[in-house]
Amino acid sequence: MTRTGPLTGIRVVELAGLGPVPHACMVLADLGADVVRVDRPGGGNGLAANDVLGRSRRSLAVDLKHPAGSEVVLRLVESADVLVEGLRPGVTERLGVGPQACLERNPRLVYGRMTGWGQDGPLAARVGHDLNYLAISGALGAVGEPGRKPVPPLNLVGDFGGGSMLLVSGVLAALVERATSGRGQVVDAAMVDGVSTLMAMTWAFRATGSWADERGVNILDGGAPFYDTYACADGGYLAIGALEPQFWAVVVEVLGLQDAPAQYDRDRWPELRRRIAVAVASRPRDEWAAVFEPLDACVSPVLTLGEAAAHPHMVSRGAVTDLGGGVLQPAPAPRFSRTPGSVSRPASDPGADTREALTDWGFSTAEVDELAAAGVVQQA
Numbered sequence: 001m002t003r004t005g006p007l008t009g010i011r012v013v014e015l016a017g018l019g020p021v022p023h024a025c026m027v028l029a030d031l032g033a034d035v036v037r038v039d040r041p042g043g044g045n046g047l048a049a050n051d052v053l054g055r056s057r058r059s060l061a062v063d064l065k066h067p068a069g070s071e072v073v074l075r076l077v078e079s080a081d082v083l084v085e086g087l088r089p090g091v092t093e094r095l096g097v098g099p100q101a102c103l104e105r106n107p108r109l110v111y112g113r114m115t116g117w118g119q120d121g122p123l124a125a126r127v128g129h130d131l132n133y134l135a136i137s138g139a140l141g142a143v144g145e146p147g148r149k150p151v152p153p154l155n156l157v158g159d160f161g162g163g164s165m166l167l168v169s170g171v172l173a174a175l176v177e178r179a180t181s182g183r184g185q186v187v188d189a190a191m192v193d194g195v196s197t198l199m200a201m202t203w204a205f206r207a208t209g210s211w212a213d214e215r216g217v218n219i220l221d222g223g224a225p226f227y228d229t230y231a232c233a234d235g236g237y238l239a240i241g242a243l244e245p246q247f248w249a250v251v252v253e254v255l256g257l258q259d260a261p262a263q264y265d266r267d268r269w270p271e272l273r274r275r276i277a278v279a280v281a282s283r284p285r286d287e288w289a290a291v292f293e294p295l296d297a298c299v300s301p302v303l304t305l306g307e308a309a310a311h312p313h314m315v316s317r318g319a320v321t322d323l324g325g326g327v328l329q330p331a332p333a334p335r336f337s338r339t340p341g342s343v344s345r346p347a348s349d350p351g352a353d354t355r356e357a358l359t360d361w362g363f364s365t366a367e368v369d370e371l372a373a374a375g376v377v378q379q380a
Helices: 020-030 069-078 091-095 099-105 130-137 156-181 191-198 200-207 245-255 266-280 285-292 305-310 312-317 354-360 365-373
Strands: 011-015 034-039 058-062 082-085 110-115 185-190 227-231 237-241 299-301
Touching: 011 020, 011 069, 020 034, 020 082, 020 110, 020 156, 034 069, 058 069, 058 354, 069 099, 082 156, 091 099, 099 110, 110 156, 130 156, 130 191, 156 185, 156 191, 185 191, 191 200, 227 266, 237 266, 237 285, 245 266, 285 299, 305 312, 354 365
Parallel strands: 011 034, 011 082, 034 058, 082 110, 110 185
Antiparallel strands: 227 237, 237 299
């Protein structure tokens, strides 16, 4: 595979998992790292091309419950820079590929661990999903309309924002530190920690008394009528985010709200919200989009995913790609002036690249044949 990103030359072993682990490894691979995903044998359903999170890397199938399975991973670790796993605390230790065993083989290894609750604490051994981690971190309780139940913000905040992105930043920081110390280390990335980090500004607002522990009454949670979405005549929605007075002045002019209550008169926010809603409901979404597009007003149409892929700005940036196979997906980000990242290939079915990956990582053909015959590895 041709690699062009800033992480070219970095080798990563990924122990296959769900959600944030494949997302983090997708980011690392898009940015040039040689990531090999260690899957369970017997997987695959022929739908790998649709697995956006699995792109840009190869898959080898290893039976980690086989007595010799851990040795295969430890051999990979010997020439790796990073290992990433998202299993429950203690599982990799029981499988023989925990931090101690791996760092003994390669003291320069960065061992990235992704969990919801973290490696320790009262909930460390408990099951959970994005929604649970948001719930106890305080983030979920802050999202939703006043007087109504909390609304899950997809799984963007826990799995990906507070999960994979925290893991990626931790791995990269450890690689930078290794350049001076020559030593690897364990990165404990927990979604509850990451979500709390994402909530830093909200905590600051709360500390200054400008944030209430109540949904839908604050500046950035839809409580402010000038930072919310409104229904248009055709059932579409318009997002108005005019926080600053100069942008709000443009909204006032376009919507004809000159005699409406003052922007930051909280006592009259309900009245201001009604006035905005009536004005926006008078025209279809795309008409409003055309009106506001050339103006500095912080107003945008609320698009579906399909519409977003065709938006002129997204098209111009190449923000969404299909790799020529018709599967829409995000392009690599961020962007680099000299060493751009790239999507090198669609996802592989589990074990589709076992022989190729093992030989590239230092196993002889005879060793691969022996491992395959013993059922330790499998070529799909």
